[in-house]
Amino acid sequence: xxxxxxxxxxxxxxxxxxxxxxxxxxxxxxxxxxxxxxxxxxxxxxxxxxxxxxxxxxxxxxxxxxxxxxxxxxxxxxxxxxxxxxxxxxxxxxxxxxxxxxxxxxxxxxxxxxxxxxxxxxxxxxxxxxxxxxxxxxxxxxxxxxxxxxxxxxxxxxxxxxxxxxxxxxxxxxxxxxxxxxxxxxxxxxxxxxxxxxxxxxxxxxxxxxxxxxxxxxxxxxxxxxxxxxxxxxxxxxxxxxxxxxxxxxxxxxxxxxxxxxxxxxxxxxxxxxxxxxxxxxxxxxxxxxxxxxxxxxxxxxxxxxxxxxxxxxxxxxxxxxxxxxxxxxxxxxxxxxxxxxxxxxxxxxxxxxxxxxxxxxxxxxxxxxxxx
Amino acid sequence: xxxxxxxxxxxxxxxxxxxxxxxxxxxxxxxxxxxxxxxxxxxxxxxxxxxxxxxxxxxxxxxxxxxxxxxxxxxxxxxxxxxxxxxxxxxxxxxxxxxxxxxxxxxxxxxxxxxxxxxxxxxxxxxxxxxxxxxxxxxxxxxxxxxxxxxxxxxxxxxxxxxxxxxxxxxxxxxxxxxxxxxxxxxxxxxxx
Numbered sequence: 234x235x236x237x238x239x240x241x242x243x244x245x246x247x248x249x250x251x252x253x254x255x256x257x258x259x260x261x262x263x264x265x266x267x268x269x270x271x272x273x274x275x276x277x278x279x280x281x282x283x284x285x286x287x288x289x290x291x292x293x294x295x296x297x298x299x300x301x302x303x304x305x306x307x308x309x310x311x312x313x314x315x316x317x318x319x320x321x322x323x324x325x326x327x328x329x330x331x332x333x334x335x336x337x338x339x340x341x342x343x344x345x346x347x348x349x350x351x352x353x354x355x356x357x358x359x360x361x362x363x364x365x366x367x368x369x370x371x372x373x374x375x376x377x378x379x380x381x382x383x384x385x386x387x388x389x390x391x392x393x394x395x396x397x398x399x400x401x402x403x404x405x406x407x408x409x410x411x412x413x414x415x416x417x418x419x420x421x422x423x424x425x426x427x428x429x430x431x432x433x434x435x436x437x438x439x440x441x442x443x444x445x446x447x448x449x450x451x452x453x454x455x456x457x458x459x460x461x462x463x464x465x466x467x468x469x470x471x472x473x474x475x476x477x478x479x480x481x482x483x484x485x486x487x488x489x490x491x492x493x494x495x496x497x498x499x500x501x502x503x504x505x506x507x508x509x510x511x512x513x514x515x516x517x518x519x520x521x522x523x524x525x526x527x528x529x530x531x532x533x534x535x536x537x538x539x540x541x542x543x544x545x546x547x548x549x550x551x552x553x554x555x556x557x558x559x560x561x562x563x564x565x566x567x568x569x570x571x572x573x574x575x576x577x578x579x580x581x582x583x584x585x586x587x588x589x590x591x592x593x594x595x596x597x598x599x600x601x602x603x604x605x606x
Numbered sequence: 607x608x609x610x611x612x613x614x615x616x617x618x619x620x621x622x623x624x625x626x627x628x629x630x631x632x633x634x635x636x637x638x639x640x641x642x643x644x645x646x647x648x649x650x651x652x653x654x655x656x657x658x659x660x661x662x663x664x665x666x667x668x669x670x671x672x673x674x675x676x677x678x679x680x681x682x683x684x685x686x687x688x689x690x691x692x693x694x695x696x697x698x699x700x701x702x703x704x705x706x707x708x709x710x711x712x713x714x715x716x717x718x719x720x721x722x723x724x725x726x727x728x729x730x731x732x733x734x735x736x737x738x739x740x741x742x743x744x745x746x747x748x749x750x751x752x753x754x755x756x757x758x759x760x761x762x763x764x765x766x767x768x769x770x771x772x773x774x775x776x777x778x779x780x781x782x783x784x785x786x787x788x789x790x791x792x793x794x795x796x797x798x799x
Contacts, residue, residue: 289775289776290775290776290778291628291776291778292628292776293774293775293776293777294628294629294774294776294777294779295770295774295776295777297629297633297637298629298630298632298633298636298710300713300717301633301636301709301710301711301712301713301714301717302709302710302713303709303713304712304713304714304716304717305698305701305702305706305708305709305710305711305712305713305714305716306706306709306712306713308698308702308712308713308716309701309702309706309709309712310702311706311709325770325773325774326773326774535630
């Protein structure tokens with residue numbers, strides 16, 4: 234005989250259902266646990282890949298605050314609906330929630346609707362990749378600069394990792410427009426607080442704009458000093474100097490305070506990869522366009538501050554961050570030398586400067602080669 | 607005033623911490639403030655209609671106000687159901703009219719308003735649809751139509767969240783909501799006894 238509960242429930246049946254539910258929950262959790270352990274035992278490589286993928290997915294997030302703010306601004310009439318929609322789209326699918334400067338998880342917006350994600354290995358080099366653990370590769374093991382137009386790898390370069398070779402193969406696809414520079418140069422010739430000179434003449438494709446190497450090995454304070462190889466470079470970073478097929482110029486003139494590569498972050502003190510260069514200048518100094526192109530995004534994020542991105546064709550895009558004010562509008566066609574923004578210290582910045590980054594098809598390149606006139 | 611039992615599931619706290627960890631404290635406060643406005647809207651409407659609020663549950667899929675609505679008319683219940691979204695809309699309008707000092711708060715209220723008006727039970731939109739149809743064509747027809755609209759809507763919404771997660775390359779804190787919506791879809795298709 235079943236005792237009817239005073240609220241109309243049957244405790245025995247209820248308990249049975251509850252136990253059944255708990256049993257299935259236990260079975261599902263147990264199966265997942267056993268499957269993961271088995272995968273780790275039988276295929277540690279795949280397990281590591283899976284773990285990395287999950288870790289990366291955990292790190293990447295839409296910029297939810299920017300989504301809210303964009304909707305709020307559009308509703309208040311501060312943004313046109315199309316602009317608001319674009320901002321929301323960018324915040325969801327192309328968030329710049331973490332600065333390349335911080336080296337944390339980054340999903341860049343450098344090429345309009347193309348998202349290029351930097352995270353995992355790129356953001357936090359694996360344990361073996363931290364500078365302290367990087368083996369001091371001898372110069373023989375490092376690809377050297379080829380002097381010809383066609384990219385070449387030094388014949389003695391046999392100890393490179395597959396990653397390095399892959400990067401070289403990738404570079405070779407650039408054809409005649411690519412040349413290698415020495416990857417053993419942790420900080421290009423413009424070490425220390427290099428001053429970006431006034432543009433005496435604009436560079437062009439035919440110019441050999443590669444600066445001459447210098448023996449001066451002093452580096453800015455906090456600049457990590459170690460050798461770059463395919464193993465310790467984050468993903469989506471190329472140390473090659475690519476010849477640009479268009480005219481370009483330095484976006485702002487000032488003191489270069491931080492270069493491309495590993496460095497101690499000025500705010501948190503952690504050694505991370507810096508995906509661009511910092512050029513200090515007074516607040517309000519004009520930031521001009523690096524080359525002809527189309528403004529693909531303007532926005533503001535907690536780390537980049539006010540920023541804009543320009544697509545130049547040929548897969549090249551540039552980022553101008555920490556601006557005090559962005560004067561360019563998204564979608565506008567701009568020419569080399571046109572004013573885009575003004576220098577500021579918005580976002581994660583310790584002082585007024587321009588964070589300038591250069592990408593080619595999702596691969597970060599060292600902009601310093603193109604800043605010297 | 608009768609006591610209101612507040613209950614929060616452990617999963618809610620986990621989601622809260624997870625959300626704060628990946629998005630930061632500001633987005634969390636923005637969302638929570640918009641949710642508070644929403645629930646205050648429901649609460650005020652229920653009190654206005656004379657219904658007693660018996661509990662407030664916080665779960666992984668959102669907040670729920672438990673109340674005894676059995677004596678409310680269709681119109682009153684519809685008013686109470688839509689009051690949350692209405693409060694969000696009102697908050698957004700007031701904030702925008704005041705010069706929009708907190709655009710994120712304005713946006714969060716608007717998004718919460720729109721999200722809750724989706725025709726998916728147990729969201730406000732799904733319940734409002736059920737009430738409207740029941741009012742117009744009878745409870746059976748209302749339940750039948752709301753069930754299938756809700757099932758399809760939940761499936762579409764879950765797919766949308768999956769797309770957002772895939773597109774953003776992460777945002778895994780949306781996973782509980784996606785699985786919750788899938789469960790809603792299945793439950794609506796199977797039908798509750």
